[in-house]
Amino acid sequence: MRRLIYILPLGLFVVLAGYFAVGLTRDPSVVPSALIDKPVPEFTLPPLLKDGQGLASAELKGKVQLVNVFASWCVPCRVEHPVLMRLAKEQGVTVKAINYKDKPEDAIRWLNQGGNPYAAIGADQDGRVSIDWGVYGVPETYVIDAEGRIRYKVVGPVMPDEVERHILPLIKSLQGDLQG
Amino acid sequence: MLFWIVAAAMTAAVTALVLTPLLRGRRGSTGRAAYDMEVYRDQLKELERDLARGGIDERQAQAARAEIGRRMLAVADEDTREAAPSPGGPSISRNSRWAALALCVVIPFGALAVYVPTGHPNMPGQPFASREAAPPGGATPEIMQAIAKLRQHLKDDPNDLQGWLLMGQTQTRMGDFDASAEAFRQAVAVSQGKDPSILSSYAEAMTAAAQGVVPEEASRTFEAVLQADPHDARAHYYLALARAQAGDIRGALDRWVALVKQSPADAPWLPTVRQRITDTAGQLGVDVASVMPQPLPPSQPQGQSQPGAPPNAPGPTRDQVAGAANMTPEQRDTMIRGMVDTLATRLRDNPNDADGWLRLGRAYRVLGETDKATEALRSGVQAAPGRVDLMTAYADALIASGGSDEAPPAPAVTVFRDVLKLQPDNPQALYYVGLDAARTDNTAEASQLWGKLLTQLQPGSPEHAEVQARLDGLKRGG
Known part of the structure; x- marks a missing residue:
């Protein structure tokens, strides 16, 4: 019986090593989202801009669109911003936004400088709604289909490559479903 | 010197602290025995008090007294034994004396050994106030002072365009891009946005402040710059970068290619743009060689046939050349004439400058004053006999001033024959x-x-x- 105690650390090590061995073979950037293919959570957010639209779950139905979670204090958001600008202004994609835990004046200054690609911006100052969305870091971007279901999620900045390879084809096929 | 005195005092204090218990030896334990005795004496007194109050009876008191007395004896016994020189005693105290001596040496020299390689005894003191203004980016206090002065000056005179520009450039160099963008914004305001190069600097600073991502406001500004000055390389470059950042790699490549095509071959930005073209072509999977364009000829003539020319030969500066591009032909002529006159005056004082004569002769040829050109080049040949480039230029000028292409004048032929002897x-x-x-x-x-x-x-x-x-x-x- 006492000898078993000496083997215990070895046993613990084997179990731990097993977990690590599995974990290391996975792609850390792929985070399973519980909300994929689920309808967007029920929420209503006040508008960020005085003359702009807020964001509510009811408005995310009827057409394929993107929801981007951003903040002026978030550095990777700067990198994806031109990509979103191009999606909205040149590639005809509707992009809406949740402004996550941000001071409104900072966010507005940020949009004045970098441009505003968003059709509607909901201000989520305490981050409650973002929790319902499963946001655990900014930026995050969701592709919402016409029924208001989350179909795809990008964690981190949206890169041109991602747009070409996944987002645009997905939007196209979702829009095709809508017409067909 | 004061530093060394203080350091020595501190070292001595530390050594003393360490040595005290060593040298005091066993006196500590003697003290403890005395303390114990005191406690037992107290207990005895208390015992008497209890007895007097009738808390305990005489028999119990007797037993307790005997017990305390036994303990006191034991303590006293131990004390005398330790005080008496035991066989082990002197050797221990000799050991500790050796240890004390060793520590006296080790502590000061150890401290020196650590301090000397790492310390800077001559480092100037840092009063709290100056530490607070610790400059970002490692600028010297003088620069910080100059910036503070400039800032004060701009507060008093916010319409000083040069001041704002200087501020912007300095902050850029210091790496404070938010401050430089703000300074250039003021400069744009003062110049009412009429100077495209200031607008361009402003947009560039904005881009730097956004960690290199071209914000839309900067893009708009660069577009405005190109409206005013279609040749602004900075605007072309950053607009292409903006396309690349938005994911339009093809658009970015096309713009950079266009920029190279309209840049002179000696433009300082060419290597960067070429690198960008190579990168984006790689991203698109396009053969770089098939898209890499040729730039324009260099804006400053490289003097192909004057191998002896010093590299810093005073020619027109880049600004002058850039300025000349925007001039009317008359203005350009005036500028060239001004430069030629300067050169001619200088050569009159220093007639041995063969390169100067060569440049003067070429300038006269450009202006169409063939006789003056011939004269200048003759002086050049006299100043440096045997220089083939001067001789051919001189003969060329002779042909241009007299004779035709079919019949070179005799003096020119003579010069050319001399050239053939040399080359x-x-x-x-x-x-x-x-x-x-x-x-x-x-x-x-x-x-x-x-x-x-x-x-x-x-x-x-x-x-x-x-x-x-x-x-x-x-x-x-x-």
Whole structure:
């Protein structure tokens, strides 16, 4: 019986090593989202801009669109911003936004400088709604289909490559479903 | 010096602290025995008090007294035994004396050994106030002071355009891009947005402040710059970068290619743009060689035929050249004349500057003043006899001032013959001396010179064809 105690650390090590061995073979950037293919959570957010639209779950139905979670204090958001600008202004994609835990004046200054690609911006100052969305870091971007279901999620900045390879084809096929 | 005194005092204090218990030896334990005795004496007194109050009876008191007495004896016994020189005693105290001596040496020298390689006894003190203003980016206090002065000056005189520009440039160099963007914004406001280069600096600073991502406001500003000055390379460059950041790699590549095409070959930004083209072409999977364009010829003539020219020969500055591009022909003529006059005056004082004469002669040729050109080049040949580039330029000028292409004037032929003595395969000399020989019916010499010339020329080039035709003509004539 006492000898078993000496083997215990070895046993613990084997179990731990097993977990690590599995974990290391996975792609850390792929985070399973519980909300994929689920309808967007029920929420209503006040508008960020005085003359702009807020964001509510009811408005995310009827057409394929993107929801981007951003903040002026978030550095990777700067990198994806031109990509979103191009999606909205040149590639005809509707992009809406949740402004996550941000001071409104900072966010507005940020949009004045970098441009505003968003059709509607909901201000989520305490981050409650973002929790319902499963946001655990900014930026995050969701592709919402016409029924208001989350179909795809990008964690981190949206890169041109991602747009070409996944987002645009997905939007196209979702829009095709809508017409067909 | 004060530092060393303080350091020595501190070291001495530390050594003393460490040594005290060592040298005090066993006195500590003696103290404890006395303390114990005191406690037992107290207990005895208490015992008497209890007895007097009737808390305990005489028999119990007797027993307790005996117990306390036994303990006191034990303590006293131990005390005397330790105080008495035991066999182990002296050796222990000798050991501790050695240890004390060793520590006296080790502590000060150890401290020195640590301090000397890492410390800076001459480092100036840092009063709290100056530490607070610790400059970002490692600027010296002088620069910080200058910036503070400039900031104060701009507060008093916010319409000083040069001040804002200087502020912007300085902050850029210091890496404070938010501050530099703000300074350039003020400069744009003061200049009412009329100067495209200031707008361009402003947009560039905004981009730097956004960690290199071109914000939309900067893009708009660069577009405005291009409206005012379609040749602003910075605007072209950053607009292309903006396309790349938005994911339009093809658009970015096209813009960078266009920028190279309209840049002179000696433009300082070319290497960067070429690198960008290489990168984006790689991203698109396009062969770089197929898209990499040729730039314009260099804006400053490189002086192909003046190998002896010093590299810092005073020519027009880049600004002057850039300025000249925007001038009317009359203005440009005036500018060139101004520079030529300066040069001529300088050469009058220093007639041995052969390169100067060569430049002056070329300038006169450009202005169409052939006689003055000939004169300047003759002075050049006299200043530096045997310089082939000067001699050919001089002979060229002689041909231009008198005679025709078919019949070079005699002085020019003489100069060219001298050139051939120095450089037997000089093509210009071969051609013109050959021409002279042919004209004077010296067919053998002409065909020999032209034959030599022909071997140097690229077959298929117009020059080759012309010399070939002349050779054929000689054969037919002869």
